[in-house]
Amino acid sequence: MGQGKSQFSEEELQDYEDLTYFSKKEVLYAHQKFKALAPEKVGHNKNAKLPMNKMLQYPELAVNPFGERICKVFSSSRDGDCTFEDFLDMMSVFSEAAPKSVKAEHAFRIFDFDGDDMLGTADLKQVIDKLLGNNKLTEREMQHLIQNILEEADLDDDGSLSFAEFEHIIDKSSDFANAFRIRL
């Protein structure tokens, strides 16, 4: 497929096509992008594991406030180092074809910093901090903001957002599906 010989067999490509939201061509294109991060290493072993700091050189991840978090969520070894398959999973979720529910699920995992399956106050604080970067809110404003978010979304008043509550908000959000997207 493509020019010259591909690093992938037809079967592998079929697997990737079935298991992601990409077509075979897009898978190959994704691999090119992945290879560009570390040409020698990936040229040697198509599924090489790249360390997180290499992954964070991918332009969209580099400037993303949640870049590290994304790598960790998608890394199969949970430490942020990603193989090509992890990268493909990541891009598949961020692709246009992925449905909102799938995106919401991953967004929840990305925002859930402490991994307790709930977006607690601490998680929200981290999300806001990362999102605003150098523009700091005062402690009082931060409290107020978190309070507002919980007021809007925390239906059972337990002081944190469960996935069901999170999904409910995402359902109503017109911007989310557009925003949570990386074009390959």
Add this chain to the structure above:
Amino acid sequence: MSGGANRKKSNRAQGWEEAGFEFYQESYPSNDVELHDVLQKDPKHLATLLPSKQNRAYATIKMRQTGTSSRTYRRQTSSKSRRESTTRRASNNAEVHVSMLPDLSKSIPNEQTAWEQIMQIKELPISMTEKKQMKSDIQNAPNFRLQGYEQFKWKRRKALRRFDQKIGEILSKLELWRKDLKKIEGNFGTGVVAFFLFIKWLIFLNIFIFVLIFLLIVLPMIIFDPALPTECYDIENVTSCCDVAYFNQSVSDNPALDLVQGTGWMERTLFFQGFYSNQVFQYTTRLFHNYYSLPLAYVSVIVVILLVSLVAIVKGAAQGFKHRIIEGEGQFYQYCNLIFAGWDFCIHNEKAAVMKKKVIYNEVKGCMEAEKLEDEKKNRTKEERTKLIAIRTFVNLIEICILIGCGTAIYFVFTISSELRNDLGDDDAVLSLLYGFLPSITIVFLNVVVPLVFKFLVSYERYSPNFVINILLIRTVFLRLASLIIFYASMYTIISCEPKENECASSECKTPMCWETFVGQHIYKLALTDFATHILLTFVVNFPKLALTDFATHILLTFVVNFPRSLLDKKSKSKFAQFIGEQTFDLPKHVLDIIYTQTLWNKLSIYPNTFWISSTPKRCAGWAASTHLCFRQCLS
């Protein structure tokens, strides 16, 4: 007590139904009392069967858990398939016995369900290795082959799906400006890209319109090439010879001036309606004698274009409406929206990222500010309220006066300039050109200046920021439409004069011989002026503004236009310098501009030959906007 038990039972029954009938029979003894006891000992059993909890189970991913396959299966919802749901339960509750597993002989999936299961794997948040494992598990599991018609149906579905994918792939390759759009998106976020997508949509609409007109109106004119009427001997009735008189008029001989005014030789081209014949063309093929009625084609093409535009607009609006209804409650989640959907994941530019953070920060602040304003509004005293209402009424009155003023100005400029022009005759070409363009210049000037006045006035009305954007937009739209209407009305007063007997056109009102071309010329002039103003504003006002921001690049431009200004900016950080040095991409305004241009070229004019170039200005506008954005990027 018994009632409660019954209710529980019905819940239970529902749950079991989902899990499969045999499962129900096998997993628990059929004795209801005993079952009740089991559930009481471990209420979790019941809980996991409730739909809500199942949703939760679907949602929960215990990332710390290292077990592989158990996690995988747990996340399937029961609705997907019985086999999976039972496995999920099995992993959830360790104490579930093996005997509870379903009778596999009856649940072996056929080819189709197996394939569907494979297609669902991609929805799971698990790593590729696990997905592959699942896929091979499903593939290796024994399954029935479908027979006969079922087989055919399934094959057809599969083929259709593959075909869809192929088509999608081809289409995505054909998608225009994909890379450029991605670049813009990466640098400026989704909002700006939406603007460019809109331009793209308009270009396609215009290309369609152009093709239609070219094929049905212009091409027949070229092919049949009707001879211009040159001779007319009907001395009795002068009016029957008007077309000859029109084409025999002497024309000016300044090609350059004619080009911008649409007079002289331009008037004698396919560009203006006056040139088109009102004949029914006849031609004979081997078998038939055929007719082609150009006037009919002319009218029907315009009707079709209007209908197509209407359908396109309604379709777009309906889509938006659907989203709005679904997401209608979104307005109650503004903070959540801001935080959870605020970041554009497509941004790949350091500078844009910093900007985006700033924007989100400002919006958060803005929301809090609005909250405070809302509080303030509630606590307003009666006096303050009356004062505010008075101010608002006053401002609205001023704005109405401004609108009326604009209307009168346009009307008078139009009548005076056409009178002056008629008096002038052909003596002074340049002055006549100026008079000719005076109405258009007035309209464009008002369109540029009055919105600024509106912007200034609205600050006194103390509306909330969102409302300010909306009301400014509405007022500006009103201004633009009103000015166009007045323009048309003033032309109508000249055109509508009844000519006296034996006259082709009323000499009293100085009605032109061919009023269709006359209107076309005016619109042409207005569109040209508008276009030129845009170019001018982009290059003369905005580019130098850009140049201010970086010293290295502005050397290029400084000496041409902006040396004093840049000095001002570098040396002193005064408010004024900041004001002129600021560069923004005002999205609502640009969208409005585009729509206005489209209106000018297409909707209001039934002079479809202007469609020839109707998409050009837009392409140029798009190009200008994008260079302007890219330029800004280079600078910073």
